[in-house]
Amino acid sequence: MPTLLDFLLVLFFVTIGIQIVYQLIFIIGLSRKDNTTEPQLLPISVIVCAHDEEQNLKVLIPALLEQDHSLFEVIIVNDRSNDATFDMLLAEAARDHRLRMVHVNRTPPHVDPKKYALTLGIKAARYEWLLLTDADCVPTSKSWISTMSAAFNDQTNFVLGYSPYQKLPGMLNKLIRFEALLTAIQYLSFALLKMPYMGVGRNLAYRRSKFLEGKGFNNILKITGGDDDLYVNQNATSKDTAVCLAAGAQMTSVPKLTWGEYNRQKLRHLSVGKRYKAKHKIILGTFHVTWILSWIVGILLLALQHRWEWVAGLLVLRLIGWMFTYSQACQRLSGKFEMWLVPLLDFIYAFYYLVAGLRALATKRIQWKN
Known part of the structure; x- marks a missing residue:
């Protein structure tokens, strides 16, 4: 008669098997050709929402205005800033006609501030194609706009880009970059396999007409977060979504510097994931549950010394698979x-995700910024 240990062993085999299947899916997806062709001579509106981002904007704005694209505008939405952002933008806009400011004095009650600010920026845009990023980002090249535009065509409504975090000292930074790369592996590979489910607002493009005709964020206006991933999840399809992976089309972002800031950011992201389409929640849920279980059940079986050679071998095989996937x-x-840190970060992130996920399920009030 099967014992509890036999059941745990079977569960362990199943979780490892599923994890290896996901690794193969990611590798196959990332091997697909992206949608980058030749840069399009299309006018583009770059939109950035900023709340107390004066110092970051002093770095971002010059980098945007130095872009080599032939026709573009930069719209900075000053969202109720308490610092000198307004005066700085006023002076910068006077120097360059391509830079425009949209000022937000107040946000209507029960409306997410970020989505409200972004909506005002989109409505103020002159051009059809919108290219979004955040105030704490910097383009990796002067061809960011033109390279992202190389994925635009008549059938496309969304273009998903990649945005890595800056490398800084410390374990927190390593975990943040580990998670960012893991997230990119997932959403970019699935998009390349014709199943887009999210994008990141640090590097995302879509049509203004698509946004306005679909009433923008109307269905998610009260939800904190989701102006990027949830909007893509609800509106992007396999036929109208493109991917741009070129090195010159990336946006480098400043990572959180404290565990508290990172925890709040993670909580916000996970709370939005609860509203994804059912099929996407099943796919992503299965991935994360089997990830966590492979460690929990594996450690338990090793502690009980039940078929420990098989257990240890499969754990090592799974980790080798992840190192290859990351490579x-x-x-x-x-x-x-x-790469030598991947096994350690894989272990840490599994348990961090478990705790953060349970918190996200229990938390009802999430904030973007005050």
């Missing part, structure tokens, strides 16, 4: 990561 992703995305 392939770095090659495709023209990035670097400390």
Whole structure:
């Protein structure tokens, strides 16, 4: 008669098997050709929402105005800033006609501030194609706009880009970059396999007409977060979504510097995931549950010394698979990561995700910024 240990062993085999299947899916997806062709001579509106981002904007604005694209505008939405953002933008806009400011004095009650600010920026845009990023980002090249535009065509409504985090000292930074690359592996590979389910607002493009005709964020206006991933999840399809992975089309972002800031950001992201389409929740849920279970059940079986040779061997095989997947992703995305750290970060992130996920399920009030 099967014992509890036999059941746990079977469960362990199943979770490892599912994890390896996901690794193969990611590798196959990332091997697909993206939608980058030749840069399009299309006018583009770059939109950035900023709340107390004066210092970051002093870096971002010059980098945007130095872009080599032939026709574009930069719209900075000053969202109730308490610093000198307004005066700085006023002076910068007077120097360059391509820079425009949209000022937000107040946000209507029960409306997410970020989505309200972004909506005002989109309505103020002159051009059809919108290219979004955040105030704490910097383009990796002067051809960011033109390279992203190389994925635009008549059938496309969305273009998903990649946005890595800056490399800084410390374990927190390594975990943040590990998670960012993992997230990119998932949403970019699935999009390349014709199943887009999210994008990141640090590097995302879509049509103004698509946004306005679909009433923008109307269905998610009260939800904190989701102006990027949830909007893509609800509106993007396999036929109208393109991917741009070129090195020159990336946006580098400043990572959180404290665990508290990172926890709040993670909580916001996970709380939005609850509203994804059912099929996407099943796919992503299965991935994360089997990830966590492979460690929990594996450690338990090792502690009980039940078929420990098989258990240890499969855990090592799974980790080798992830190291190879991360290596392939770095090659495709023209990035670097400390591969020797992947096993340790894989272990830490599994349990961090478990705790953060349970918090996200229990938390009802999430904030973007005050």
